[in-house]
Amino acid sequence: MWRYFVKRLGIAVLVVFTVSVISFGLLRLSGDLAQNLAGEGATQAQVQDIRVLYGLDRPLPVQYVDWAGRAITGDLGRSLFTNDPVFHLIAARMPVTAVLALGSLLLAICVALPLGVFAAVYRNSWIDRAALGMAVFGSAVPSFWFALILIYVFGVQLRWLPISGSTTWWHFVLPMVTLSTMVMPQIMRLTRGGMIEALDADYVKMAWAKGLNPGVVFFKHALRNALLPVVALAAVSLGFLLGGSVIVESVFSLNGIGSLAYExxxxxxxxxxxxxxxxxxxxxxxxxxxxDLINARIDPRIRLH
Structure with missing residues (x-):
């Protein structure tokens, strides 16, 4: 297990390094940052002063090493417009995004798990087809469009829920419903597939043949094993929801990381x-x-790859 952990940790460090280089380079490829900061009417002397002020006159590798070295210690620089430490700006907005992402994941699990289980138990029935149809619909509908529908129906027409802000828990209902649809179809399909595989497994059939209590067979043998991959998927889904909050937070005017990025x-x-x-x-x-570690713990065969 330790060898597998060290291997995956090494890959994770490599990925973080690659992402940091890409995020650093993309902004530099978007144009002359000094010229953009100075504005259209700035003279060359003013542009050069900005380059020197922010260290943009140095070679890119030197700029990256300087930024990465400070980032490791938590110094992410200062905002060009508010002059506030970037770390403080992100830390102030992170709770809203964390609540939104965690609540959306919990909502997605609460809806997708029962749907997946019922679809597997009643496979090829109208319940199964309806669940799969909902999964396809959730995967196909853009979150921005779905958010506008929710705002119009529940915020404008029915006036049941607030459509902007983050002062009360009610403000998070519509954003959580919108964001949860981004991962709900995957969780439902994985639950359905795992449950079908578990119900068709020999050990479950043997449990039925032994005359064990149906509840024990269903929950202890079938459902528990079917849900193990879902636990690992939930970890990845949480990271996906954090990144997907940009559009949702902008639509619902939530003061989280997504809206900070947009601004x-x-x-x-x-x-x-x-x-x-x-x-x-x-x-x-x-x-x-x-x-990855959860998957390796669940299935020891993964550690051999």
């Missing part, structure tokens, strides 16, 4: 954008590593 992109605040990309990627890599 920073519009203002060309490259230290904030770069740091958000790095932090979210780092969290996703950690959750992926956790998912």
């Amino acid at each position: 920073s992109i519009k203002r060309a605040d490259f230290p904030v954008v770069q740091s958000i990309l790095f932090v979210l990627s780092f969290i996703y890599v950690l959750l992926t590593l956790l998912s």
